[in-house]
Amino acid sequence: MRPIKLSDANQVDRQVGERMRRRRILLGLTQDQVADALGISYQQIQKYETGANRISAGRLAQIAEVLEVLPGWFFGVAEAGDEPGSSSRAVIELVRNFSRIEDDRVRSHLMALMRSLAGGADGAEAEAHAEETPARPVANGGNGGITGQA
The missing domain is CATH 1.10.260.40 (lambda repressor-like DNA-binding domains)
Structure with a gap:
């Protein structure tokens, strides 16, 4: 040593x-x-x-x-x-805001969108699945104004 x-x-x-x-x-x-x-x-x-x-x-x-x-x-x-391996302030903010979204369907749609934008191998599958499951409007306001439309 x-x-x-x-x-x-x-x-x-x-x-x-x-x-x-x-x-x-x-x-x-x-x-x-x-x-x-x-x-x-x-x-x-x-x-x-x-x-x-x-x-x-x-x-x-x-x-x-x-x-x-x-x-x-x-x-x-x-x-x-442990949070994602990047020290980027944008990544930290993204994770923090995403975790505040309470509606599971909205979160699912956002994940499909992120996979698709990132060109992930399963992005098309996730996007297709999200289209099969229509989102309903969210009753609570704890999701930053997202109304359930992805």
């Missing part, structure tokens, strides 16, 4: 901070909300997320609990509940 150089340690701090930020955004939490849950200032969260301040093992365990992951997740260890 080779010794860890200072520059390597700083890179790990930045990686942990970036994954912390991604997970916070995915859960729809603000820096203030995470800070309140940990009993620290939002400025400290900013410093953690940029890698400016190193996170102790104990604090990392607390952060992991608030962000609903295991501590190893911050180091890239694959675990249940």
Whole structure:
């Protein structure tokens, strides 16, 4: 095992901070909300997320609990509940908004549309299935205004 150089340690701090930020955004939490849950200032969260301040093992365990992951997740260890492999803010926002859609039929139609647009092998099958199952209007307003038409 080779010794860890200072520059390597700083890179790990930045990686942990970036994954912390991604997970916070995915859960729809603000820096203030995470800070309140940990009993620290939002400025400290900013410093953690940029890698400016190193996170102790104990604090990392607390952060992991608030962000609903295991501590190893911050180091890239694959675990249940891990979000898609992209750090793109658009992907994070897409996942967050999709998870808020309560109507299963609307979600099914959107999945078929995404598969079709992405050129997935089963996109045509999913699209055909979606056409066989007409969507009904959604009674609740928790789906961002989608009325059941895909």
